[in-house]
Structure formats: structure tokens, C-alpha cells
Amino acid sequence: MRNASVARSRLQPRWTGWLFISIAVLLICAFYFYPMIQALLLSFKTGTGAQIHYTGFDNYERLFSDKVFKTALKNTFLFLIIQVPVMIVLALFISVLLNDSKLKFKGFFRTAIFLPCVTSLVAYSVVFKYLFGNDGLINKLFLNLHLIHDPIQWITDPFWAKITIIIAITWRWTGYNMIFYLSALQNIDNSIYEAARIDGASPIRQFFKITVPLLKPIILFTSITSTIGTLQLFDEVVNITKGGPGNATMSISQYIYNLSFKYTPDFGYAATVSYSIVVLIILLSFIQFKAAGDSK
């Protein structure tokens, strides 16, 4: 009798547990996994608009010989390699400064640096476009300070356009990453620093030997999310440079958009390019985990 009731009470929570998550599971299957599988199938089809048919690996072959895709990939990686480290280091630096117990107006500074994150992507991109225009504020400022003789072609020159995009993303996302570091810093016990100071460790040494190692999981987390974010870069590029000049700032996401909606729609090939991002994100995240030496 007693055994039976124990068995029932064990069984019952298990079933109710499943029931509770069943809706979430169903929804995730319907809105995540089903479209993902459909997209994978779609990536093996070619054709315009509604007239698509299976063509095997044609799309993937086309992908590897596609010059625009290669340019988009190159641009995205350039943004990634330069922007993500700069932003991570900057965020780390600012958060350590803001964590100083002697600092006044801490709340104000934190809010000021976090504020870019609450602005809409499109709105801030448009503002940046005007700031960095040929006769925009930045050029006017530099000209009046006699730092430059001719206005810098921030948006119409292939090199400077990339710089503009990098500056824009860094401005938008540094505060976001800073918040993660700040919360992690508050979890580091002050006695560790105290002990280090007593042992005579300089602030710089403390930073590299205590702060950085203890923040490693957070650094890993932010660099992975930033990497993924950069791979999906779209709003800034579309609104600031439209991917130009030429294809100099075209991102992979923008290319997918163009293939689907700007040109005669080829959803099959667009799905193929989308899957290249999936593969890249998996690869890069894997490398970052390995590089950080985290076996978990």
C-alpha cells in the first residue's frame, strides 16, 4: 500500500512536469525546429519566387564561387576581428574604472555609458549617418580643429566606411557588455584584492592576475554573444552605408536580404547563405570555448 502510493507520487510529478513544459516544447518545435528543417530543405532548392525545385548541392557549389558572398564574409570577419576585441577590452576597462569604490557619480556614468543600448538600431544608425556625412558634424569638427585639410569620406570611401561601421557598433554595444562585467566584478570578494595589496601587487598586476582570470567565464560569454551579434549585423550597415560603397561594407545578413527581397527572389539560395552563418557560429563558438580552455 505504502509502496504503491510512493510510486504514484513519484510518477505523478514526472507527468505533470512534462505537461508543464509540453506547451513550450510544442511551441519551440513549431516555431524554431520546424522552420529550421524547412530552411535546410529550402537550401537545396533553386528557382525564382514560387517556381522552386530540388537541385541537390548546386546552391552550395554556387556559394563557394560567389564573389559577393566572399566579400560579405570578408567584411563580416574584418568587423569581427577588429571590433569585438576592441569592444571587449573597452568594456572591461570602463567597468573596472566604474567599479572603483572612490568614484563619485557612479550611477550617472553607468547610465550614460549604458544609454546607447536602449536606442533603436535604426534611429542611431541614421544619426550616425548624418554625423559622419561628408559635411557632417565630425568632419566639420576636424576641419575647424585643423586636424584635416579635406573632409574624410566617412561613408563613400571603402576604407573609411568600414571604420564608420566599427565605430558605430562599438558605441552601441560597449555599454551592454560593460553591464555584464560590472555585475561580475561585484561578485569578486574584496578580500582577494586586499590580500594582493598587502602582498604588494600593483593595480595593473591585480587587474591581470585577479580581475581577468576571475572574469574569464563572462569574457567568454560576451565574446561569444558579440561574435554572434556581429555575424548577424544588418541594421547598421543597411542604414549607414547601404552596404556600400560597392560591396565594401556588405554583411552576410544584408546579402541574404538582397537575395530574398532586393533581387528577383531566390529563397533557396538565400537559405543556403543563412545556413553558412549557422555553421560559422557553431565553429566560432567551439573555437572560443577551446581557446578559453573551458572543458565544461
Next chain:
Amino acid sequence: MKKLMFIMIAAVLVLTACGSKSNNANDTAGNNGNTAGGSKEVTVWAWDPNFNIAAMKLAKDAYATENPDVKVNIIEYAQADIIQKLNTGLNSGTTSGLPNVVLIEDYRAQSFLKAYPDSFYKMSDLIKSSDFADYKIASTSLDGVQYGVPFDSGVTGLYVRTDYLKDAGYSVADITNVDWDKFIEIGKAVKAKTGKFMLTQDPNDLGLIRMMIQSAGSWYLKSDGTTPDLKDNAALKDALTTYKKLMTADIVKVTSDWSQFLAGFNSGDVASVPTGNWISPSVKAEASQSGKWAVVPMPKLKNTASSVNASNLGGSSWYVLNIDGKEAAAEFLAKTMGSDVELYQKMVKQIGVIGTLKTAAEGEAYKAADEFFGGQKTVADFAAWTQKIPQVNYGMHTYAIEDILVPEVQNYMSGSDLDKVLANAQSQAESQLK
């Protein structure tokens, strides 16, 4: 536990109920022109409230007096949104959210007509292709069947500042019906004598090239609308050579977007604007420059015999979707945009839309003089030039090819060989556009 389960099930039921309710709402909001109840509804999608939407509203009012039982709903979306919604709607086969009438840019029309066969309603029986400017027909029809109702003319003109020209020692007659080489020569004189740039150009937008090649009856694609025609396209070569001459003559103010383009002529920084007639309202927006502007025919290509002093940039047409309510929608379009000469007079007078209906050009409004342009009968001039635009088939890939061409043109500008650049673009286009 039972209570919780009950709440959960109730929640699911409520959710599904909401779902089906919003479906119903969609059906009525989608306005498929259900004939139920005797009244018909026609939903129209278009962009630009000051131009297309305004014109459609005039059509709606004109139609309403004679057909009070037809209700026309005009919905404004950005062009990019219309393209997305059309593509996703037609692709998924769920047409319930789609409109009855939609405006499509001529450069994109073929790609829609070919990618979604049977999705558009045939207008051949309701309108006569020959009633409209010839150049509009190739892009609005497919395999000899007329699908679109041709709308605005994208006829181009060269807007010039007469005062700057005078300062440089030229008259309006000197720049009328000229070729691009002469235009550059005058531009250099204007720059030297007045310090003003001749024109603005956005290096990312090859509109000027498109205008140049259409003036010679050529396009990025062969007349079949699918085969890229870049490598041995003589008109395109001539256009690019001319473009490089223009860009390196130090007479171009470089811009990177639309508002800078507008600011270029509104602020008096440039002496000319070679573009479509739809820019007139923007030029006239700067009232202080009244009397200082004139419009002359577009320059032509010097070394291409077929090139004429008329071309086109942009322009769009109306299409009826092949879904419920198509008859009412087609009837509405045919009676208004398809034939109503009076309506086109109103559109010219009130909005500045120059249509492509041939008979409309004989109306009074088309002959009016414009004081802003020194009393020039600009509309009549544009209407006359519209008839001269060489007909080309824009085909399916205008924007795809242009995106291939832009970086290659930049290579050419920075010193690469023209033939090599075009051969590169050709092979890229061939591998991408299958």
C-alpha cells in the same frame, strides 16, 4: 494539481480562440473584395503619400461618383515593405492578406510576373497597350499579355540653373539637345567661372548609367530579359567611358544619400540635375530659386548612334492580383488609370504626376506654363519626350546586376581596364543569375 491543469487547459483554449479570432479579423481586413452583401471592396497598396497615394486618391474620388457601391481602400506602405509582403504572400500561397491592386516599380515588374505566374490578372481585355507610351509596355507585359496598367512617366530631363550658365557664358540653347561630352565641357566652364559643381552623384547609385544606356535602347540584359549583356555592350562601354570622364572632370559633388542629393540643388551648390521628372516638386520646393531653372532634354551618348535625347529613370505601374475580387479591381483600374483623361489632368495640376496615357497629353493641364521654370511648358515638354524614350526590356535582374556592376565600376574608376572590368561583371552575373 487539478486546478492548475484546468487553468492551463483554459489558457490554451483562450489562446487558440484568440488565434482564430485574429484570423477572422485578417480575412475582413484583407478585403478580398468579397461580393457578399452587394458592396465591393478594392484594396490598393502603394508608397509615397505625396505622389502615388495622392494620385490613387484622385482616382478613387473620380470612380466613387459613378460607382458608389465600390469601396476603395488605399493603404500606404514603404516600397520595400510592399515587395516583402508580396513576395512572402505569393510564395506561401496565402493570399488572404494581399491587396487587389498593387503598385510595382517597372524595374522589378518582370521579376514578379515571371517568378509568380498566374498570380497577376490579365488586363489585355480591359485596356489597350497602344494607348500608353511605347516604352512602358515591355516592362508591364509578359509574352504579349498586358498585365500592368502603365502609370507615371519616368521621363528624364536635364534641370539647369540658367543664371549659373549665363555667368559661365552659355545660354539654355547651348545645352539643349547636346551630348554628354558637351555637357562636361560646359560643366568645366561653370566650375571655373562660378565655382559651382555641375551636378551631384552618389557613387553607389548607377542611375546615370541606366539613363545613358536606355537612351541608346540598351540595358544590362539582352532583350529576352534574362541573359546578362555587359561584356560586349557597346552602349554600356560608351556610357561608362563618359561616366569616368564626368567623374574625373572635377565637376561632381559626391553625395551618399537622397537628402544630400536634394540639398545639393536646393542649396544652390550645383548647376544642373540630370534625373527623372518626378524631381520637379523637390526642385520647386526651394521657392527662392523661382525663375532660375529650366528643363532641357537629356544629353545623349556621343559615340553611340542609336542614342537619343530622351530617357527614363524609375516609374511604376499598377497591377491586379489574381485573387478574389479581381474583376472589380480590374474594372476600377481600367476606368480610372487606364482611360480617364480628366483624371490625368487633375493629377498633373494637383500633384505633378505625368502619366503615360497618350491621349492625356492633349488635355489643358498638360499645356500649362510653369512660372518657376521661367514660363516653360515643362509638362508638355516632358510628355513629348516620353514618346521618344527607347523601349527596353528591364528584365528580371536590374538590381542584382547593378550590385555586381557598382564595385566593378569602382575598379574601373581607380584604373582597371574597362574590357576586363566588364568581362568580370559578365562572368559574375552569368554564374549568379541562373
